[in-house]
Amino acid sequence: MKSRIRELREARGWSQLELGERLGVSRQTVNAIETGKYDPSLPLAFRIARLFEKRIETIFQYEDEA
Amino acid sequence: MTPASRRYAREFLPAMAAYAVILMASTWFLRSIEAIPLRALLALLPFVPVVYAARALLHFLHAMDEFQRKLQLEAFALAALALTLGSFALGLLAAADVIAPPVDLVLMLVLPAFCVLHGLFACVAARRYR
Secondary structure, eight states, X not given: OEEOHHHXXXXXXXXXXXXXXXXXXXXXXXXXXXXXXXXXXXHHXXXXXXXXXXXHHHHEEOOOOO | OOHHHHHHHHHHHHHHHHHHHHHXXXXXXXXXXXXXXXXXXXXXXXXXXXXXXXXXXXXXHHHSOHHHHHHHHHHHHHHHHHHXXXXXXXXXXXXXXXXXXXXXXXXXXXXXXXXXXXXXXXXXHHHHTO
16 A cells, blocks of 8 residues: 655654654554555554544555556 | 553563572472472462563553554464474474473473564564564
């Protein structure tokens, strides 16, 4: 799954650590989501969307692997 | 160090220290006591702090975020797989009289071996997602 988290985070001038603190997750978790190595759970995706004041589908785009 | 890691250290380290002290004490007392019920009690005494250490580990798992928990659970699964496959291979060799490992030592090594394997797999997983 592709996400715009890095772009949104950098636009606010936050580090991965700062974003992690705001979301209640580790810097490693933020990095894994940004690099597409980990897809967040639905509750975490909603927390991210709420934090950036965006709709969830504007932050995460599902990529069909087939 | 995260608050969860600090809490883990606060709970796990005293449990392990208590384990070391109780193990030495129970080993010392076991040399002179012959009554079976008392020997069983003394032999199982080091088990109590180990349960506290396991409880600390569970608290730590619950305090983690979802991604970290996923890494740890993957490491647990791989450690369990490696350990059960290894012990199965040992069992096959023992059944064929190729080796004759002391049963008590093998049983006691299961837990430390699992911890070491979990640590190794957790390191590998952490590097993969760094």
